[in-house]
Each structure stands twice: as C-alpha cells, then as structure tokens.
Amino acid sequence: MGSRKLLLLLMIVGLSQICRAQSPTYGVGRTPSPEEIQKWDISIGPDGKELPPGHGTAVEGSAVFLRKGCFTCHGEKGSNGPAPTLIKSDGKTKSPYPCLTPCVNDLNVMSLHAPYATTIWDYINRAMPLTKEGTLKPNEVYSLVAFLLYNNGVIKEDEVMDQQSLPKVKMPNRDHVGLAPEWKHGTPRLAGYP
Amino acid sequence: MNSKLSGRRKFLRDSAALVGLAAGVVPVADAQMSHTEATAAPAKETPKDNKECKDNKDLIAYGERSRYVKSVRIPVMERMSPDEFGMTFHVLSPLQDSVGMITASSLHYVATHRGSYIPDIDPAEHRLMIHGMVDRPLVFTVDELKRLPFVTRAHFLECSGNRARASHKNVQQSHGMTSCSEWTGVPLSLLLKEAGVQEGAAYVVAEGAETVKGATSLPLAKVMDDCLVCYGQNGEPVRPQHGFPLRLIVPGYEGIHNVKYLRRIKVVEKHYMTYNDYGHLADDSRVAALNRQVGPKSVITFPSGDQKLPGPGFYEITGLAWSGSGAVKSVDISLDGGQNWTPAELRSPAYPMAHTRFGFNWKWDGKECVIMSRCTDELGTVQPSRAEIAKYWDKPNTADLQIRGLDNSIFPWRVAADGSIHNGLA
Numbered sequence: 038m039g040s041r042k043l044l045l046l047l048m049i050v051g052l053s054q055i056c057r058a059q060s061p062t063y064g065v066g067r068t069p070s071p072e073e074i075q076k077w078d079i080s081i082g083p084d085g086k087e088l089p090p091g092h093g094t095a096v097e098g099s100a101v102f103l104r105k106g107c108f109t110c111h112g113e114k115g116s117n118g119p120a121p122t123l124i125k126s127d128g129k130t131k132s133p134y135p136c137l138t139p140c141v142n143d144l145n146v147m148s149l150h151a152p153y154a155t156t157i158w159d160y161i162n163r164a165m166p167l168t169k170e171g172t173l174k175p176n177e178v179y180s181l182v183a184f185l186l187y188n189n190g191v192i193k194e195d196e197v198m199d200q201q202s203l204p205k206v207k208m209p210n211r212d213h214v215g216l217a218p219e220w221k222h223g224t225p226r227l228a229g230y231p
Numbered sequence: 232m233n234s235k236l237s238g239r240r241k242f243l244r245d246s247a248a249l250v251g252l253a254a255g256v257v258p259v260a261d262a263q264m265s266h267t268e269a270t271a272a273p274a275k276e277t278p279k280d281n282k283e284c285k286d287n288k289d290l291i292a293y294g295e296r297s298r299y300v301k302s303v304r305i306p307v308m309e310r311m312s313p314d315e316f317g318m319t320f321h322v323l324s325p326l327q328d329s330v331g332m333i334t335a336s337s338l339h340y341v342a343t344h345r346g347s348y349i350p351d352i353d354p355a356e357h358r359l360m361i362h363g364m365v366d367r368p369l370v371f372t373v374d375e376l377k378r379l380p381f382v383t384r385a386h387f388l389e390c391s392g393n394r395a396r397a398s399h400k401n402v403q404q405s406h407g408m409t410s411c412s413e414w415t416g417v418p419l420s421l422l423l424k425e426a427g428v429q430e431g432a433a434y435v436v437a438e439g440a441e442t443v444k445g446a447t448s449l450p451l452a453k454v455m456d457d458c459l460v461c462y463g464q465n466g467e468p469v470r471p472q473h474g475f476p477l478r479l480i481v482p483g484y485e486g487i488h489n490v491k492y493l494r495r496i497k498v499v500e501k502h503y504m505t506y507n508d509y510g511h512l513a514d515d516s517r518v519a520a521l522n523r524q525v526g527p528k529s530v531i532t533f534p535s536g537d538q539k540l541p542g543p544g545f546y547e548i549t550g551l552a553w554s555g556s557g558a559v560k561s562v563d564i565s566l567d568g569g570q571n572w573t574p575a576e577l578r579s580p581a582y583p584m585a586h587t588r589f590g591f592n593w594k595w596d597g598k599e600c601v602i603m604s605r606c607t608d609e610l611g612t613v614q615p616s617r618a619e620i621a622k623y624w625d626k627p628n629t630a631d632l633q634i635r636g637l638d639n640s641i642f643p644w645r646v647a648a649d650g651s652i653h654n655g656l657a
Contacts, residue, residue, distance in 0.1 A: 061425045065378050066369040074362050077495055080436045080446060082503045119315055138310040139510060156504045163506060164443035215516035216502055217523045220450045225556055226524035227517055231615035231623055
C-alpha cells in the first residue's frame with residue numbers, strides 16, 4: 038500500500054515536471070478554436086489533406102471559366118490574354134499582349150509546370166479571380182482545376198477532381214523539380230559555386 | 232536670458248564669419264540667422280537672401296524632406312507600375328543618391344507578389360496565427376506581440392529580379408531592387424517555442440493578409456535561426472508598402488520570402504509548393520539553392536550611370552556591399568576593368584546580412600577607365616565575375632549570359648574621358 042502511494046506521488050511529480058517543461062514561457066496570446074484554424078487554413082500541401090469536400094469536372098470548369106469572367110484576363114482559350122497563360126496554346130496565334138513579368142507562357146503553364154495538382158488548387162482558391170480573391174466555392178475550384186488539367190492534356194475529360202483524386206494526379210513535371218538542399222547556418226548558399 | 236541670447240548670437244555671427252572667410256568673402260552677419268542656414272548659405276549671397284519656410288506644420292507634427300531633394304523610386308523597366316490592371320509590381324530604390332547603410336523607408340524598394348494593391352489594415356483588427364505541427368496553436372494581436380522580448384537588427388532585402396542588364400542606364404535600374412532597414416520585432420523562434428514545435432516538422436508556410444494571401448515555404452532550420460516578425464522599421468511602424476502592421480524578415484534570403492502583412496505561420500512536415508514557391512520552381516537543386524540565398528554582392532553607387540564627373544581630380548568612390556551568408560569582411564576596388572584590385576575602406580558597421588557602405592580615395596586622371604567593386608563575406612566567399620559564373624555553368628561569357636539563380640556578379644561602370652559614366656555591360 039505504502040509503495041503504491043509512493044508510486045502515485047512519483048507519477049504526479051513526474052507529470053507536473055513534464056507539464057512544466059512543455060508549458061509556454063510568456064503565456065501571451067490566446068488559443069484559437071479548431072473551427073477558427075480551419076477557416077484560416079488555406080494552405081494545401083502536396084498530400085492534399087487540407088482539401089475541403091467537393092468535386093468538379095472539366096465540363097463544369099469550362100462553365101465556371103466563363104461565368105466568373107476568367108477569360109477576360111486569360112483569353113477565351115486560356116491563352117493570348119493580358120494575364121498569364123493557363124492553357125498551352127496551339128502556337129499558331131500570336132498574342133496581342135506582351136508577356137507580363139514574371140512571364141508565364143506556353144513554356145511554364147502552371148498545369149504542366151507545377152509538380153503537384155494541389156498547387157493549382159491552392160493558387161486559384163487563394164488568389165483568383167482578380168479583385169474577388171477567395172470567393173470561389175470548393176466545387177468551383179475543383180472544376181477549374183479539372184478544366185485546366187484536361188485542356189493541358191494531363192487528365193481525361195470525364196475524370197472527377199475531389200479530395201481523393203486531385204492529390205493523386207501524376208503531374209508531368211513531378212520528377213523534374215529540384216528543391217534546395219537542407220539549409221545550415223553559416224554555410225555558403227551553394228558549395229562549389231564561385 | 233539676455234546674456235545667453237547674445238552669447239548665441241555671437242556664436243552664430245562667428246560661425247557665419249568662418250564660412251565667409253573660408254570662401255574669401257567679407258561676411259555680413261545677421262543675428263536672426265540659424266546656424267544651419269549660415270553654414271549652408273552659398274558664399275556669395277548675403278544670408279538675407281535665404282528664404283525661410285513659413286509653414287511650421289511639418290516641423291512640429293511629421294517632418295518632410297527639403298523641397299530641393301527630388302530623389303524618388305521608379306517602376307522597374309520590365310513591367311510598368313501601375314500596370315494594365317492598375318496594380319503596383321516592382322519599384323526601384325534610387326541607390327545613386329544613397330548615403331550610409333540604411334535606406335529611408337519612403338525610398339526602400341517595393342515588390343509585390345503578382346502586382347497588387349496595398350491593403351489598408353487596421354492594426355487593432357490584425358491577428359497572427361501560429362498552428363500546424365505545434366502543441367499549442369496561438370493567436371496574437373499586434374499589441375500582444377509588442378509585449379514580448381524583441382530585437383532590433385539591420386538587414387537588407389533583395390529581389391530576385393535585381394539583375395543588371397546591358398540596357399540599364401543607371402544604378403537604380405541595374406541594382407535598385409535592394410535596400411536596407413533597421414528592423415524591430417520578435418524572433419519567430421520565440422513564438423514557435425511558445426507554441427511548441429512537434430517532432431517531424433521541417434518547414435513553415437508563412438502567409439500574408441493581402442488580397443492574394445501570398446504564401447511561402449521556409450526551412451524550419453532557418454526560421455529557428457534568425458527570422459523576425461517585425462512591427463518596426465527605421466524607428467517607426469513598418470510602412471504599408473513594406474507590410475504594415477507585421478512582416479516577416481528572413482535575413483539573407485531572397486526578398487519574396489520576407490512575407491508582408493504576415494497573418495499566419497503554419498508548421499508543416501515538408502515543402503508545401505504553395506503560391507510564391509510555384510513562381511520560384513527550379514529544375515535543378517543547385518539553381519534552387521542559388522535562388523534562395525543572396526551571395527556576396529556589391530555595387531558602386533558613386534560615380535555611377537547617368538552621373539558626370541566635372542573634371543579630373545579627387546573623388547571618393549563609394550557604394551554598397553552585402554551578403555546573405557553573413558557580414559561583409561572586405562571590399563576591393565578595380566580601376567582597370569578587373570585586372571588589379573585594391574582594398575576599399577568599410578565606412579559603416581558591417582552587420583550580418585546588412586548593407587555595408589564602402590569608400591575609396593580616387594584621383595581621376597581624366598582618362599577613360601572601367602571601375603568595379605568586389606565583396607568578400609565573412610565566410611570568405613568572393614563575389615564572382617560573370618566569366619567565373621559562365622565557366623561554372625560551362626556557358627560562353629557573352630553579354631546576354633543568363634545568370635541562373637540570384638545574380639551577384641561583379642558590375643562594371645565605364646568612366647568616359649568627358650567624365651560621363653556608363654553601364655560597362657553595354
């Protein structure tokens with residue numbers, strides 16, 4: 038009995054030590070609710086675990102592209118507009134607009150250049166359309182991504198994009214992206230570079 | 232009181248006399264003159280010719296510069312601001328007029344993600360959230376952040392677009408996308424320790440509150456090393472064009488990582504390939520490394536393009552040097568297009584990842600020459616020539632050589648026999 042009491046006491050002391058070690062130093066700031074975090078969290082990683090429920094197809098995306106006025110900046114066919122190229126052009130028509138710096142053209146269309154389809158979802162959802170950023174519904178974003186991927190020859194016309202399918206899309210540039218090596222304090226930016 | 236005043240007047244009269252004597256003219260002292268006006272007065276004018284500013288408004292509430300000082304930022308040549316959508320893209324700092332090591336906030340270069348408007352953020356409404364792979368997600372108001380231990384440090388920023396081309400006429404065009412400020416804020420490591428970073432975390436995603444919610448992936452190692460969540464710039468709140476009320480400073484990293492209007496830090500397990508990351512994708516990890524951190528770099532700001540030396544004689548060559556890897560150790564000057572190098576003097580403190588001002592005594596003989604500066608940082612890394620960079624990539628060293636990653640190549644100014652200064656790449 039005595040030893041059990043001692044063990045309990047040790048456990049309590051031990052637990053309080055752990056709590057102390059992990060407790061914040063300053064106690065400034067408040068704890069956000071899970072709902073608050075979810076509402077703010079628009080970062081969609083390559084695994085797509087933050088993707089919201091929803092779905093869309095290329096045909097639906099084509100309608101959204103018109104309804105939301107995307108074509109006015111990006112061109113009717115997703116190219117040759119004043120804003121960056123979204124769909125690789127047929128190469129026959131010359132754009133009347135200079136390529137806006139930083140230039141996105143047939144060579145680096147996002148749907149062919151991005152290593153993950155989640156990047157396209159994240160980009161459209163946070164930053165489009167111009168002046169109404171962040172107002173698209175999840176179904177509209179899924180549809181637009183499907184529309185762009187289909188028209189760039191990455192997925193089939195009837196493929197449905199949703200939480201499960203979108204992160205699994207094998208992007209053409211997936212294996213051709215180089216990430217910078219691990220960063221360490223006090224090292225030159227690239228060993229061997231003059 | 233009277234004796235004090237008369238003493239001050241005597242001092243003013245004497246100092247005015249000194250100025251007059253120095254210029255070889257007989258001074259006419261005026262007891263109403265201020266000391267500054269006396270010393271600054273053109274020698275041939277009587278002090279009465281100096282106009283006075285009748286309006287005391289900015290003397291009392293918020294100071295303006297002299298109306299005779301005209302130095303301003305200009306839009307980058309490659310994309311006008313405002314652009315066809317009415318948005319500001321990249322705006323260049325007038326380095327040709329720079330003195331010292333700090334850039335005035337109002338002249339600090341500005342770059343926006345894809346072209347944007349400046350958000351009008353009420354600091355009382357602004358929040359910074361820290362979440363993801365942490366034990367305790369946290370939300371801070373700006374006032375709460377100001378309660379925490381802070382640091383003040385000088386750091387430069389530089390945009391990846393800061394690459395000299397043969398078409399550039401002056402140093403504002405060729406190098407104007409770098410500036411240096413004194414930044415004040417809370418170390419991000421402090422906030423992350425407060426939240427308790429979990430095992431397996433390797434990156435953070437930092438996000439801004441502007442319309443496009445610009446976001447960037449940063450290695451956790453860098454974030455824990457020296458990144459700052461800043462509310463102060465050059466002795467006042469960070470200006471709206473630079474990220475008011477909060478911005479991230481990532482010392483030595485390319486400008487885009489220094490997220491403005493910072494509203495969220497998400498701790499994650501891998502590179503998130505998000506908004507800003509996409510624009511900086513590289514097909515080669517070497518290029519990714521060269522894109523990420525600024526190498527040792529320098530440029531001569533006087534004499535520089537579009538300026539003209541009135542004739543042979545003494546001039547102080549001066550300029551700025553910086554490195555993303557640490558402090559500037561030394562700067563060398565060449566007066567013969569890079570064949571011979573002589574040490575310059577560092578004329579300001581050399582802080583890590585900060586602009587450092589250098590000076591070099593020069594007696595110009597009136598002959599055409601090519602002048603250059605070369606920076607060596609505390610790691611001993613030397614600013615490379617274009618020839619060395621071309622050799623590294625096994626490319627011919629031509630005028631249109633496209634330098635991969637951030638361009639930190641040595642830059643030449645050609646001094647013509649008439650004293651005019653020209654881009655040495657042209």
